[in-house]
Amino acid sequence: MPFAPDPQPVATASQRSMIIIATGVVLALLYFGKDVLVPVILALILALLMAPFVRLLQKLRLGHSYAVFIAVLLLAMVVAGLMTVIGSQIVHFAQSLPQYEKTVHAKLQLLHDLTIARLEAMQGEAGDVINGLGGKSHAGNAPVAPAAPPYGNGIDVSVLASPWNAIKGALSSLWNPLATTGIVLVVLVFVLLEYESLRDRFIRAIGGTDLRATTSAINDAAERLSRFFVSQFAVNFGVGLAIWLGLAAIGLPNALLWGALTAVLRFVPYVGVWLAALLAASLAAAVTPGWSLLFMTLGLFVVVEMLVSQLLEPQLYGHATGLSPLAVVVAAIFWSWLWGPMGLVLSTPLTLCLVVMGRHVRAFTLLGILLGDTPALTLPQRFYQRALSGDADEIITAARAFLRQGSLARYCDVVLLPGLQLAQLDLVQKAIGPEQLLKARTAVVRVIESLGKTAPAQSRWRRRSSVLDDDVAHYLRQQREDIAGRWQGPLAVASGSVVLCMASGGYLDDIATEILVRILRDLRVDARHVSLKDIEAFEGESHPEATPDAIAMIHVVNASGADGVASSDALAAEVSKRERYAHAMVVAVYLPNLLETQELPPLDSHIDRIALSFEQAVQYTVEKFTK
Incomplete structure (x- = not known):
């Protein structure tokens, strides 16, 4: 799997x-x-x-x-x-x-008078109040503490x-x-x-006979380190230059010193630049009697650092290291605890080397998962995990973020259908309990409703119980029938304007068919979810108002893999025999299965096109209606 x-x-x-x-x-x-x-x-x-x-x-x-x-x-x-x-x-x-x-x-x-002196005065007043409430006054007997000398007189200069x-x-x-x-x-x-000799020894010690993986790891580490340090050196040099010029412009002495210290200390993550800012601010407070130079110095550091950290660095090496932000913080704490300030400087490259080894050396896989910025779960796995937890809101939020850059059909191909197939596998193996099944089905219904822009027709409590009793596809299809009638829309329509979507027969096929209907209806295509029994019932009834040649396309959907190909072909052959649908384009939609390698099935005479994804089925439909 x-x-x-x-x-x-x-x-x-x-x-x-x-x-x-x-x-x-x-x-x-x-x-x-x-x-x-x-x-x-x-x-x-x-x-x-x-x-x-x-x-x-x-x-x-x-x-x-x-x-x-x-x-x-x-x-x-x-x-x-x-x-x-x-x-x-x-x-x-x-x-x-x-x-x-x-x-x-x-x-x-001045600072002493504003802080310590005031606290001492407040403490004395509070003591007098407490003594007065107790009916005792020791004002005359209490020894008077000698006045504190001016703060500066006690300083050894x-x-x-x-x-x-x-x-x-x-x-x-x-x-x-x-x-x-x-x-x-x-x-x-x-x-x-001895660079070449040391590299060969390292490959032999770590990789053994797997020279390809170890060589790839070393090249990856060297490339990432080079990109990271070159970018970091350029950024730190630019920050130091900006601080030097800015401090010189506002009149702080030794501006070159503070610019150089800023460039050097910025190699220490998180605290280095603010240590330089603290030192420069201390000098700014000592140079002039006022406080304006101090505030201008701090403001310069804040503005430059915010611009660089929020705008410049993400563009230059936001993903150059491959480390998660939390991993950088934890690594800085760990290595500084072990090795002090030098460990703080080396924390990022050391952790980067561990992450690269985790990506290429099996023994260090856990480090790559914990410290790297690669998502620990794939998109379908995240969908399934959130569905099991009943967290439909998070799934919907992630789906809308995906849809800002991709289509609904693409989302269903990449995330929704594989996630449903994961759930189907666990359902077949009976690895899901009744409570998790209820949460998962309810979450899937809410997600499909939200993406398909179909408002629920029942209250929340009623919907939860019905989803547990019925299958998801039947419940979602019933929503449209409750609103638009048994045939999910009018029968008197324009010629060649309706697309029928039919499931091959499996439980997952039915859900995939309902998803395809909602994708097409989202594109303003009159798509309807029907079965062979519905077609037979329609033909056995009298519908004089129905347009004879209303059906333009028929999608036969199979999401069960190779096991459902035969039933898909049989269904397509049965539909194509009927005179009412003789002129409709029949598209066999063979959706990929997690456990199988997708291969293109042979094109039978009763099948006009074969689609291997929702996206491809939508493409064929759009081409049909734009001719």
């Missing part, structure tokens, strides 16, 4: 214990080995990105070793240049700190007054990143030198 999940072996208690132990060991190795693993993994990711550039240099007739050293040297120069710009700006910023001391003190005192201390602190904080950068570059050189 194409839509059925692959059967999974039931794990024993010992196997589950081994899985838990192995997971704990892997987490422990990741946590305690972060000092070694982080540089190595970062070097491997950079190697995936730089390998195409190395190959480009080799095409220029450079040796492999020279190409690797030139590529790594260029990368080191870019990193060194960026760190030099940031370092020089930090030195300039540290030298400027003392001149902001008075402004900082004044604003801290030695760090602010000594720029060299700030420089030392900055250099000490940069030592670990510098050491990590050096290790990464060294490992990167050796990885690029």
